[in-house]
Amino acid sequence: xxxxxxxxxxxxxxxxxxxxxxxxxxxxxxxxxxxxxxxxxxxxxxxxxxxxxxxxxxxxxxxxxxxxxxxxxxxxxxxxxxxxxxxxxxxxxxxxxxxxxxxx
Numbered sequence: 001x002x003x004x005x006x007x008x009x010x011x012x013x014x015x016x017x018x019x020x021x022x023x024x025x026x027x028x029x030x031x032x033x034x035x036x037x038x039x040x041x042x043x044x045x046x047x048x049x050x051x052x053x054x055x056x057x058x059x060x061x062x063x064x065x066x067x068x069x070x071x072x073x074x075x076x077x078x079x080x081x082x083x084x085x086x087x088x089x090x091x092x093x094x095x096x097x098x099x100x101x102x103x104x
Contacts, residue, residue: 012037 015030017023058072065071065080072078 009041011041 012034014034015027017027021027055070055072055077058070058077059065060072062069062071062073062078062080062084067080067082069080070077071080
């Protein structure tokens with residue numbers, strides 16, 4: 001059973017064989033029907049409501065993640081999208097002039 005919002009989503013159980021029962025076309029059709037029903041139910045559940053969520057050990061970049069995966073970038077959660085590129089690291093450095101420190 002899965003929960004979405006306040007509604008429980010009931011996934012059908014797969015049929016079981018009795019001890020000594022042979023696999024026949026009727027049994028195979030029952031399994032196919034149960035799997036199709038479960039897939040239809042899971043595909044129809046689009047919205048989920050959570051009262052609490054804890055995300056730990058998130059990557060700090062989107063490189064290597066799948067579409068829809070979440071990563072943390074400087075304290076901001078970001079979602080990987082297929083149309084965007086995510087680099088593993090990005091850094092830059094520059095210098096202008098010099099700094100002199102004097103003490104009395």
